Amino acid sequence: MNRELLAGHRPGAFPGTFSVEEVYVSEIQAMPSKSSEVRGNATPAPAVTRAAAVLDVLAESASGRLTLSDLARELGIPKSSTSNLLQALEDAELITRLGSDYALGVKLVELGAAYLSRRDEVREFYRFCEEAPVLKGETVRIAMLDGENVIYLARYEGHPAVRLTSNIGDKMPVSLSAVGKALIARLHDHDLEQLFPDDAELPTLTPKSLRTGRELRAEVTGIRSQGYAFEDEESTLGVVSLGVAVPTHGSHGPSLGVSVTALKATFSDGQREAMVQELVGLSKMLGNPMG
Template structure:
């Protein structure tokens, strides 16, 4: 990369100020950034000309973000691809922990895996992008179900119904599921031990879009021979950071999903 251009850096600093302030005047910008007042005038004038800033109606000396910023944001959003961004995020996480990483979305009562990065260990989880599993049996599915409103969970899993099981450890009733989801909401991440596979444990965290809605979950899957309470805590922190990074790739700016 070449040397940064000071005038461009200053213009971007000004635009980023408006991310936390709805309206600002020239004196406001000058006092917050410390740029020379003349430079602020020139930079704001240029940004107004290019529609990245706009005068506040009735207050011509105060400014707010202009339609040019919206057009850029909309163009970026149109090019976002959960699968593509998920592959990159999964690869980043797997590079740190060297375990299998999945990104999945909820489809009714099932999860669908949309991205994956493999471990290099001889013993690893065998799975595939596009595979579907019962949501209540997987860490990613439990995480996604925990993001739903209680009424929606009741619709998907009516009280009294017996849930299909993949292993002896799988949840069997909607009551057990609701209790599990409540604990997941408190913790902010989900774990499962041999509930979808007799020899695999998983930990998962939620992924948010630019509106703050949970749109996916990321999980790290580990053979039980490499699982321990200490390892689980370590991977929970890692998957949380990875999910946050993927949320950022999708336009989320922080805060609860």
């Protein structure tokens, strides 16, 4: 079993693709989350905002590394200002220099690991998976809703037939993940329509991926009635996933969910029932850790 709190982020690609035995599924480029105009705007704390923007740009880069000129152009600020920012970030080990390029630094890994290790939900997530008769042999993840995406917070690996190639901290569109579908099913219909109007074009990874907001919202009714979401080869051919939302009390705290993956070829109704039962148990424990 591999306990993984934080792995190196592979920027610019949709995570959540898998390798099934010897087959690796290629990833597609993610759309940038911010424009250069936004990054360059003045704020009450421009140095901090611009430093954070540098990290955003590097995280979104397909190669994971950019030159001073590239960063200055993306940020929309002079090279001299960019150089000063990069020097300060390098001194803090938040970025590292690779020849003439810059990349994210090891300090970010340490900070991310520290954040996750202090979350009670993550610790309890691992404990439950280790003791669950079915889940202890599978790949299980806990994720947090972030707008139209989910962010994976932790991953438990028993001895699964499906190996994840995604990294903790990566984002995945909700329409391509069972846990994402389970989480948006809790939203009010009005909010769902705002996020995913009928003609909204969704990102796709396989021929079975949902393509429009109408298709995604059509699944919500079934998810609400059965209490879990099913992702059927929509992110990776040959792989299915089940997802359950963690119950919340009031409006405070993040929207969390849990999911498990399986091979489509060997997936049975009995396996589905057992996995859902344990996922529901896990979600209830995370939603009410005091019992």
